[in-house]
Amino acid sequence: MVTEIISSFGISDIPSLLIILSIIYVTRFYYNYFTRPNPLPGPFPLPIIGSAYQQIGCGFNSWLISLHKKYGDMFEIILAGQRLIILCRPDLVVKMNIPSTKTNYPTRLHITEGFMEYELGGKGLTFNNDHKSWKYNRQFFSQALMTPSFNHLAVEWTNELWNEMESYWNNLGEDYELDLIKWMRRFTNEIIFKVATGTKNNAIASYHDMLINNSLNEKEKEKLIESKNFIESIETYVEGIFYFFAFNKFTRNYFPLIRGKVKKLLKNKDYLFDRLYTLIKERRIEIENTPLDQPLSHDMLTTFITANTPRDINAVKYADADLLRPMTDNEIFGNILDAMLAGTDTTANFICFVVYYLGHYPEVKQRLRQEFDRVLGKDLTRPITNKDLDELEYCDAVTKEVYRHSPIVFFLARINAQHDKVGGYDWPGGTTFQMLTSVLMKHKDYWTEPEKFDPDRFYRVEESDKYLLEKKKIKDTLLIFGGGIRMCPGRKLALMELKSLLILIYRKYDVELVDMNAPLKYSSDMINVCKELIVRIKPRKF
Ligand code: HEM
Numbered sequence: 001m002v003t004e005i006i007s008s009f010g011i012s013d014i015p016s017l018l019i020i021l022s023i024i025y026v027t028r029f030y031y032n033y034f035t036r037p038n039p040l041p042g043p044f045p046l047p048i049i050g051s052a053y054q055q056i057g058c059g060f061n062s063w064l065i066s067l068h069k070k071y072g073d074m075f076e077i078i079l080a081g082q083r084l085i086i087l088c089r090p091d092l093v094v095k096m097n098i099p100s101t102k103t104n105y106p107t108r109l110h111i112t113e114g115f116m117e118y119e120l121g122g123k124g125l126t127f128n129n130d131h132k133s134w135k136y137n138r139q140f141f142s143q144a145l146m147t148p149s150f151n152h153l154a155v156e157w158t159n160e161l162w163n164e165m166e167s168y169w170n171n172l173g174e175d176y177e178l179d180l181i182k183w184m185r186r187f188t189n190e191i192i193f194k195v196a197t198g199t200k201n202n203a204i205a206s207y208h209d210m211l212i213n214n215s216l217n218e219k220e221k222e223k224l225i226e227s228k229n230f231i232e233s234i235e236t237y238v239e240g241i242f243y244f245f246a247f248n249k250f251t252r253n254y255f256p257l258i259r260g261k262v263k264k265l266l267k268n269k270d271y272l273f274d275r276l277y278t279l280i281k282e283r284r285i286e287i288e289n290t291p292l293d294q295p296l297s298h299d300m301l302t303t304f305i306t307a308n309t310p311r312d313i314n315a316v317k318y319a320d321a322d323l324l325r326p327m328t329d330n331e332i333f334g335n336i337l338d339a340m341l342a343g344t345d346t347t348a349n350f351i352c353f354v355v356y357y358l359g360h361y362p363e364v365k366q367r368l369r370q371e372f373d374r375v376l377g378k379d380l381t382r383p384i385t386n387k388d389l390d391e392l393e394y395c396d397a398v399t400k401e402v403y404r405h406s407p408i409v410f411f412l413a414r415i416n417a418q419h420d421k422v423g424g425y426d427w428p429g430g431t432t433f434q435m436l437t438s439v440l441m442k443h444k445d446y447w448t449e450p451e452k453f454d455p456d457r458f459y460r461v462e463e464s465d466k467y468l469l470e471k472k473k474i475k476d477t478l479l480i481f482g483g484g485i486r487m488c489p490g491r492k493l494a495l496m497e498l499k500s501l502l503i504l505i506y507r508k509y510d511v512e513l514v515d516m517n518a519p520l521k522y523s524s525d526m527i528n529v530c531k532e533l534i535v536r537i538k539p540r541k542f
Pocket residue numbers: 108125126127138192338339340342343344346347350408409412413479480481482483484485486487488489490491493494495
């Protein structure tokens with residue numbers, strides 16, 4: 001019967017068949033939509049593109065903020081066929097941020113075919129949904145970034161790198177207009193490169209050489225282009241995640257504007273991955289050629305390659321026998337990629353956002369400087385120590401307030417393993433929630449005058465009669481580094497870099513925003529990314 005129907009089909013029947021299939025698809029799509037559990041308010045979705053059609057032309061963050069204004073603290077959107085429940089109030093997200101391994105929210109996002117095509121899923125930490133593998137990786141990651149000896153080293157590297165960058169800035173002269181985000185991205189990349197591989201990638205030196213571009217031979221120019229391409233490929237890869245998250249395969253392959261971009265993103269991915277795999281291969285050979293009685297360098301890459309091998313430099317052993325095995329190249333790659341992706345742009349953006357706010361709030365800058373002068377004394381060349389950083393109370397308040405106004409990671413995603421009650425509804429396991437931190441950190445029920453920029457809401461607030469809501473210290477109102485078991489493992493390094501750089505810059509220099517009237521220029525797809533911040537670095541007037 002079926003074969004008879006198929007053989008009776010002619011070319012002329014194809015349009016009718018396509019129409020029938022489309023009707024079936026659309027009917028199924030809307031049947032599922034109208035019968036979904038716990039319908040919430042949200043933009044009406046279209047087949048194939050879901051709610052994404054409404055977002056075009058405006059950043060993801062701005063779009064979500066506008067939806068919050070329209071639909072309230074709990075609403076839904078559909079992206080790439082996935083239903084996302086958006087949560088905008090701290091009390092709605094408490095369960096998601098419980099720091100227990102028994103949490104019902106162990107994973108972040110479903111690994112869709114988009115993530116698979118972009119080769120994001122299933123490795124490293126950020127997009128790893130295999131709990132065992134994530135736990136294994138996370139131990140090594142935390143070990144590399146959270147120990148006191150690492151903190152000490154990281155401050156030392158930051159001091160050294162600052163001295164280098166300062167000499168380049170002086171060379172360019174105080175009237176030179178520099179794009180701070182480009183410098184900061186190179187700064188943070190150079191630090192994370194050192195943490196991850198133990199080697200220097202000369203990202204700052206090569207950028208300076210590119211700007212002055214006079215004394216370079218062909219070989220040096222080639223190296224410089226390589227370093228520039230590598231850093232830009234990280235930025236492009238991070239930006240690209242949104243395309244593979246928000247658009248399904250059909251949209252990515254057939255929508256004219258999106259198709260071209262996706263092709264470029266995939267080419268960039270191949271370039272970046274190739275660079276990282278080469279790095280791993282080269283280090284393996286280096287380790288094999290190092291005699292057993294000679295020490296190996298103490299960095300993430302070496303730790304990963306030698307983990308659970310006779311050359312293991314850490315005595316930590318895991319109870320679970322499955323995890324007592326060496327890491328594969330794919331696993332090592334996933335972790336190094338995560339470190340580069342998560343550790344470059346985030347911190348660089350944060351520094352630029354702080355500089356922008358300090359440019360607009362001179363009284364805050366003045367108080368910050370007073371704190372720096374008090375903690376560091378009169379010697380403007382003394383290297384920073386960890387102890388100095390621990391004493392910076394007002395600086396902590398400033399960075400928190402900047403982040404509250406201009407977050408970098410503006411949403412945190414979680415999936416429930418088992419069904420659970422959230423916002424008064426019972427949600428089946430596998431539901432994707434997004435904590436919209438850009439709204440949550442300004443919610444009027446949790447913040448006093450939320451739109452006002454005032455670091456004092458975080459500074460010795462117990463002594464104030466003004467910030468009564470802040471005084472309550474309600475959980476999950478300020479999620480700079482996320483929460484629960486998936487909290488950022490790079491937070492110490494990020495804050496150390498940020499605070500050190502602020503001291504090193506502001507104790508000696510003034511950062512002048514070239515266009516005081518320009519808004520903060522950033523794009524907001526998966527995270528908020530500073531696009532440009534043109535400044536002049538002038539000697540400080542005492
Ligand atoms: C200012 C800088 C940074 C900010 C604002 C930031 C923020 C965040 C946030 C919000 C998350 C998600 C946490 C959650 O879902 O609860 C995260 C995850 C992560 N961050 Fe950071 N981060 C920064 C710097 C870094 C650095 C320097 C590194 C390291 C090298 C790093 C590595 C990671 C990794 C690997 C994850 C995924 C953790 C997991 O899934 O287990 N981050 N970060």
